[in-house]
Amino acid sequence: MTITEKILANHAGLKETFPGQFIEATVDLVLANDITGPLAIEEFEKAGARQVFDSSKIVLVPDHFTPCKDIKSAEMVKRLRNFAKEQNVLFYEIGKVGIEHALLPEQGLTLPGQLIIGADSHTCTYGAIGAFSTGVGSTDVAFAMITGKIWLKVPATIKFVYTGKLARFVGGKDIILYTIAKIGVDGARYRAMEFTGETIKSLPMDDRFTICNMAIEAGGKNGIIAPDQITGEFLSSVTKEKGVFYYSDEDAKYENVVEIDASAITPQVAAPHLPSNSKDVREYSNVKVDQVVIGSCTNGRISDLRKAAMIAKGKKVHPDVRAIIIPATQRIYQQAIKEGLIDIFVESGCVISPPTCGPCLGGHMGVLGKGEVAIATTNRNFIGRMGHPESFVYLSNPEVAMASAIKGRISHPDEVTK
Template identity: 60%
Template sequence: MGHTITEKILAAHSGEAEVHPGQFVMARVDLMLGNDVTAPLAIEEFRNIGAGRLADAARVVLVADHATPNKDIEAAEQCRMMRDFSREQGVEHFFDVGRGGIEHALLPEEGLVAPGECIIGADSHTCTYGALGAFATGVGSTDLAATMATGECWLRVPESIRVAYRGGPKPWVGGKDLILYTIGKIGVAGARYQALEFCGEAIEALGMSGRLTMCNMAIEAGAKNGIIAPDATTEEYIRSVTGRSYTPQLSDPDAAYAHTVEIDCADIELQVAAPPLPENARPVQQMNDTAIDQVVIGSCTNGRIEDLREAAQVLKGRRVHPDVRLIVVPATRRVHLQAIKEGLAEVFVEAGGALSTPTCGPCLGMHMGVLAKGERAVATTNRNFVGRMGHPESEVYLAGPAVAAASALLGHIGSPEELR
């Protein structure tokens, strides 16, 4: 019996010839991640463990991205704790304001992630890196602390669900629509404790940006990790960001899956997920009369340059609806710089949008774009839970960049097709 890519990576990192779903392993971790919300707690627990020094400072990445640029004194103290710890322990991969950006867009871009690697992060969207053929999963702060001390993390080997996408997507339909549609089909607990392995023609044809968007939201179906087999697209992406070597893994043809979900891309319209769960995904046409107050384009899900290009294509030469506030958040400093060089920054500002520095802030209602009671937003982010972006009686509708940009112009939820 063969093994899945997830099983093979976990076996290779735990010194086992093979591992099976349900088995507990102590896995050697290639890279571990914390941010300004989760790292302070991890640092406290690291001190409690009493290890003194990091097992390997080169494998630790700390990113100030959540409540940054520091939203208040408490946030400033949390960032300072991370900064001081990085200095003390010699953490070179500490990314401060202006030097980094949103962690899950940043790490691939910095060449810190490669196929076949095992990555944990004290952030649920760590599963993003599966797009590069890595095993990557979100954990808690104490897990990060223990991994900082030992270089290893306990993991239960997940079963895998194979999700196969047949055919090519319709115009404007991208990775966000594919993943929202999939979560709508299987539910927010549909892959609980399992790996979601995305494959098929549409995935092979999908660029790295769309793949990152899809794996990013694997957690919204409850998955432990999302993963895509490394191929020529992966190789090309990796070569553009790093020259280092790596050992890719692929699923065996006779690997065992919990089940397979078959999806025909001809069935996938542009998607919008209504509050309060990402599984409430429906075709955009079904929500056309929903008036909105704010649009956020950005986040670890959809804040890459490809996302901003798509939004700018819709916004160019047009004006944001008078009743709507548009906030555009490039995910990293490189994305921000590229958006300026390509003239996208000008498009957003000319349209009446607010162009922000990289931050996770608005996605989780921490700062920069918090919603008032009764307000409604379309966001290219990943969660539409009660109170996610602000007041518990505010609402978040999830969509891709094209729908978000079109909605900003229309003043209600809508598609780019309505803008003729």
């Protein structure tokens, strides 16, 4: 069996599972945010349920429109807050809250071998620590809050094998954009994406989170990386819990095996309006940008900020560009202050936002007007994603985004460093 099949079998009380099988599995962690949570609470209450199945396994993270951008979003967060109090479930208030998929691993809530569901499509992020983790809807969350269960179809697995050493300015974001360009935005639809190979084994956790985070952009049900020493070291820095390490068997059955020479990957940029429109950054070097966003559940972690600061140090943001930096959590924000990164950003003319999903989904804190162009370290570049239906979003890694902020057009980091 594959790692995905093993975790699912374990949670369904079965010896084995096979692709296509419908199972009812128990969940270890249930997540919802300020957009999807209120709908889940409505369904929970409509069903006449009084109590959640286990208050320690539910977490509500108001991160999308917070700090609340308007009256309606304030009402939605209020709903979440009241429910959390009533049911005694985890709720992260402003001052503690961060972007859910950076926050939960940092809080030690996500563990290897767990089955995690979240009413947010990027819940697939936690596959990076060897969990089965997938995005679901609000009704699924309501059902899970009542029963502790979820219905699932066991996915077939596509194995991705990466070999070779990464080039300078190439990281997790480039690996996943390159992969999505290769297989398409539905190339892994309903599938588990298992990321393996020597390149992955040598990647730090932050890059692994970025890769698994965007499995959904290829249509994947989950992305997963077998836990190893790097996973273990990360875990021991955030929790005393160990989790359960699962590995794919030697004779595990894969629907497909995709081999990728990672040493050939260059810094990538995905042009509007699909993440699969990804090419070498130099293909887009004549594109002028109005806004740069560095943050999100994809690339708002400390190593992302370090990479961006390394490019920004001693340089100025182009006068025609708004550069917005969003540390994904309070801990990351504080660490960035300690390391002097925030100083570098402010000195170069960037603005720092509190932790929020904000502009990634055109919510607030950097919405685009008609005809405007942004390059962002976020995960989606759909029509109108960051604002006006006639605005344009290019996706990249943090170094490319910062280099572009300095040059005022999409740029390879080589153009601003020696």
